[in-house]
Amino acid sequence: MSAYDGSRVRDLRLKAGLRIDDLAAAAGISANTVRSVEKGRHQPQPRVAQALARALGVPLRELARNGRNLSLHEVRGLLGLTQAEMAARVGASRQRVSQVERGAATVRSPHAWATAYGLTPDQWTRALEQARDLVRRTVRTQIRQRRTKRGDTA
Template sequence: MPPYDGARARALRQQAGIGIDALAVAAGVSPNSVRSAECGMHQPRPRVASAIARALGVPPEELMCPGPALTLCDLRQSLGLTQAEMAEKVGVVRQMVSQVERGVTGVRSPDVWAAAYGLTPDQWARAREASRDLVRQKVAAQTSQLKKRRRRGTT
């Protein structure tokens, strides 16, 4: 999961005119959790980050540091959901969520999947493509290592 952007969360909170205590109550977390997340003392757990985002009225990924494109797995974790919980939301088995998050299989109803991840269909498609690209990069790296070992004669 990408790192939480405490400065961004603080800016959104201040822009909305909400105090730390009010945000904590709205998010259902302690004021100390909000303070330490905002000042960067620690990375909040996915559930806490998701709760703060909901209380601020923004998608969880908006509170993450910019960087590489978020994968479906990153987004699910930012919602504080397991694969089994996401499967229940979508109405499929957990293994299907795993396959979709790895870009191994397609889906019949991307709108349903996008809604479950809290995304627009376009955002979901980009996250799915990022997921697929990540798997391809890992496979390419593993294949490269295997070829090097074979050339050295150590399989």
Template structure:
């Protein structure tokens, strides 16, 4: 999964001898937000990550390395869009984008969604599957635990 590499961003910032306040000012956030992102405590919003990359003088891809398989969140994130902005692009509510990206819900028109996110229908489907599979595994594990907890009938 693509995510913000805080350790890489920190290393680049220190290497360039840039004080933490510079990317904070560029992104319009507090230095504590930058510290949290660099330490891995939280993932910055796309707008903030983009501003940090610009302040460091590197492309966004330098601090958001590509993982083995992109999810829809990753694709949207790379476009620099929030869930609300993607929802407006598609004509749905933000919660629908959240559910789709987490793999909780399927879509009726894959072509419409793929067009909004940018990749081909096949690539979009692959990214959606990358989010959906862990959700299905989690649901299956929860169901298995519930079955194990249910009292069994007496065999006498």
């Protein structure tokens, strides 16, 4: 699932009045990389995305796909952090971060977690609920598949 929106990068570049070469120079990357990102040919590595956001003068999440709530995993990816690095930020284990991102665990201090992910508490709560909803849908699907396999109609 791709989190970056190449057309968003292009829109921000044009809004800033920059040519592709200008943005590339400001970000310290090649013009071909900027073109490739803008056309959606590939998703930029976190380092490249961070350089583009910095050069455009916007927060990294501004490069995210519009109209869609991002998962906590995607937000962490936008930040260019591993689970271990996020765990260090929130003072938890990597396993705990994994559980929370999958919606399989809750946290005692959502504000601290939201801050670590660079989100408002409301944004963080929505992302966590999205993960929980995915878990619920997956469990329901697995139950239906088991019932179908056994021949249950209920």
